[in-house]
Amino acid sequence: MTIPLLVTVALSQTVLVSRIDLWGGRPDVMLLVVLVWSMVRGMNEGLVWGLIGGLIMDLISGGPLGATTLALLVVAFMAGEPWGLGVGAPVIRLLILTFICVITYHLVLLAVLGWTGYAVDWGWALLRVAAPSALLNAVLAPFVQRPLDWLERRTRQERFVL
Amino acid sequence: MRESPRRSWRPLVLIVLGLLLLVFSEAGYLAPAENALHYVLDPLQRIFSRVAAVFGDLFQTVREVRELRTRVEELQAQVDALTVENVRLREYEAEVRQLKGMLNFMSEYPLSAPLGAEVVTREACDVFPCGEVVGVETNPYLRYVTINVGAQQGVEIGMPVVSGGAAMVGRVAQVGPRTAKVQMLIDTESAVAALLQTSRVTGLVVGQQDGTLSMEYIPQEETISVGDIVLTSGLGGFMPKGLVIGQVTEVQQMDYALFQSAVVRPAVDFSRLELVLVITGFEQIPVDESESEEPVSEEP
Numbered sequence: 424m425t426i427p428l429l430v431t432v433a434l435s436q437t438v439l440v441s442r443i444d445l446w447g448g449r450p451d452v453m454l455l456v457v458l459v460w461s462m463v464r465g466m467n468e469g470l471v472w473g474l475i476g477g478l479i480m481d482l483i484s485g486g487p488l489g490a491t492t493l494a495l496l497v498v499a500f501m502a503g504e505p506w507g508l509g510v511g512a513p514v515i516r517l518l519i520l521t522f523i524c525v526i527t528y529h530l531v532l533l534a535v536l537g538w539t540g541y542a543v544d545w546g547w548a549l550l551r552v553a554a555p556s557a558l559l560n561a562v563l564a565p566f567v568q569r570p571l572d573w574l575e576r577r578t579r580q581e582r583f584v585l
Numbered sequence: 586m587r588e589s590p591r592r593s594w595r596p597l598v599l600i601v602l603g604l605l606l607l608v609f610s611e612a613g614y615l616a617p618a619e620n621a622l623h624y625v626l627d628p629l630q631r632i633f634s635r636v637a638a639v640f641g642d643l644f645q646t647v648r649e650v651r652e653l654r655t656r657v658e659e660l661q662a663q664v665d666a667l668t669v670e671n672v673r674l675r676e677y678e679a680e681v682r683q684l685k686g687m688l689n690f691m692s693e694y695p696l697s698a699p700l701g702a703e704v705v706t707r708e709a710c711d712v713f714p715c716g717e718v719v720g721v722e723t724n725p726y727l728r729y730v731t732i733n734v735g736a737q738q739g740v741e742i743g744m745p746v747v748s749g750g751a752a753m754v755g756r757v758a759q760v761g762p763r764t765a766k767v768q769m770l771i772d773t774e775s776a777v778a779a780l781l782q783t784s785r786v787t788g789l790v791v792g793q794q795d796g797t798l799s800m801e802y803i804p805q806e807e808t809i810s811v812g813d814i815v816l817t818s819g820l821g822g823f824m825p826k827g828l829v830i831g832q833v834t835e836v837q838q839m840d841y842a843l844f845q846s847a848v849v850r851p852a853v854d855f856s857r858l859e860l861v862l863v864i865t866g867f868e869q870i871p872v873d874e875s876e877s878e879e880p881v882s883e884e885p
Contacts, residue, residue, distance in 0.1 A: 434633040437720035485729030485766045489607030500596045
C-alpha cells in the first residue's frame with residue numbers, strides 16, 4: 424500500500440502540483456504526507472515513508488539523488504517527536520509544526536544543493552520560496568491530515584482484548 | 586495508535602543512509618540502479634501525465650478563450666509593425682543587391698536560415714524527436730522538465746532543446762529509455778555562450794534563481810541596448826549558433842567592475858512549456874584538448 428500511494432503522490436506532485444505557484448510558494452504534497460503520517464503513526468513509520476517517498480521524488484527530480492530523501496527524513500524525525508503535545512489545540516500544533524518543518528525542509532535542500540556545487544542565494548530562497556511555501560503548506564496541512572487519519576484508522580492493527 | 590516514545594537508532598541510521606545515498610550518487614555509483622528504477626517509473630509518469638492532461642483540458646478552455654482574445658490583439662499589433670519593417674527590409678535588400686551587382690560580388694543569395702528556424706512545426710517533428718512535457722521539477726530551486734522522448738528516440742545527454750521559433754529551452758541533462766530530463770536555461774547551473782544580434786558582442790547567459798536570465802562577462806566598452814535580441818553564439822561547440830535566447834530588458838553597468846551584465850527576458854515562457862524539439866542532428870565539438878602528442882623523433 425505504501426509504495427503505490429507514495430508513487431501516486433510523487434507523480435501528482437510532478438505532473439500537477441509543481442505547476443502551482445502562489446507568490447513563490449508551492450504546495451508540497453509529499454512533504455505534507457510524510458509529515459502528517461509521522462505525526463499520526465509515529466516517527467518510525469514516518470521515516471520509512473520519508474525514505475521511500477524521498478527516493479521516488481529524487482528519481483523524478485533533476486537534482487542530486489538523496490537531496491529530497493534527506494530533507495524528508497529530517498521532516499519525519501521532527502514531526503514524529505512529541506513536541507508541544509497537549510499544548511493548545513491539535514490543529515494549532517499541526518499548523519506550527521508544518522511551518523517549522525517546511526522551513527527545515529527547505530534549509531536541508533538548500534544545504535545539499537550548496538554542498539553539491541549549485542549556486543544558492545540563501546536570502547532570496549528563504550524569503551521568496553521557503554517562507555511562502557511554509558505558509559501555503561501550513562494552510563493545506565489540515566486537508567491532508569483528514570484522509571491520512573482515515574487511512575491510519577483503517578490500517579491500524581486490531582487489538583483483541585480477552 | 587502511536588508508538589511508545591522509546592528512543593531507537595532508526596532515525597540516525599536512516600539519516601546516515603540518506604547521506605550515504607547522496608555521496609554515492611554524486612560519486613556516480615548509483616547510476617545503474619537509477620536507470621533500472623527509471624524503467625519502472627517512466628511509463629507511470631507518462632500515463633499519469635496523459636490522464637491529467639485530459640482533465641486539465643476541460644478546465645483550461647474557458648480561461649484560454651479570454652487569454653487568446655488578448656493575445657490575438659497583441660499579435661495583430663505585432664503583425665502590423667512587422668509588415669512595416671518588412672517593407673523597409675525589402676527596400677534594403679534591393680539596395681544591397683544593386684550594390685553587389687555594381688561590385689561584381691558573386692556570393693550566393695538568399696540568406697540561409699539559422700539552424701532550427703523551422704522547428705516545432707509538425708513537419709519538423711518528422712525530422713527531430715518532439716517531446717511533450719510530462720513532468721515539472723519537484724525541487725523548488727531547480728529548473729528541469731521531463732519530456733516523453735528518450736534514448737529509444739535517439740536523445741542523448743547534452744543535446745539542445747528548442748521550442749517554437751527556434752527559441753532555446755535548454756539542454757538534455759539526463760536520459761531514460763523513453764523520457765529525458767531537460768535542464769532549462771533558467772536553471773542556476775545553466776550557462777550558454779551567447780551574443781547580441783545587433784552588435785555581435787559575446788557573453789555568457791546564466792540562469793538566476795528567480796527564473797530570469799543574466800548575460801554576463803560583457804566587456805565594459807561595449808554598448809548594449811535594451812531590446813537587443815540575444816542568440817546562442819555557438820562558441821565552445823556545445824550549442825548550435827543562432828538559437829534565440831531572449832531579449833535584453835535592463836543593462837547593469839558599474840564603473841569599477843571589469844565587465845557589465847544585462848538582464849535578459851527569455852524568449853520562452855517556461856511556465857507554459859508543452860511541446861519541445863530535441864536537436865539530435867547537431868554534432869558537439871569536443872572541447873577537451875587532445876592528449877599530448879608524442880614528440881617527433883629527430884633524426885640524428
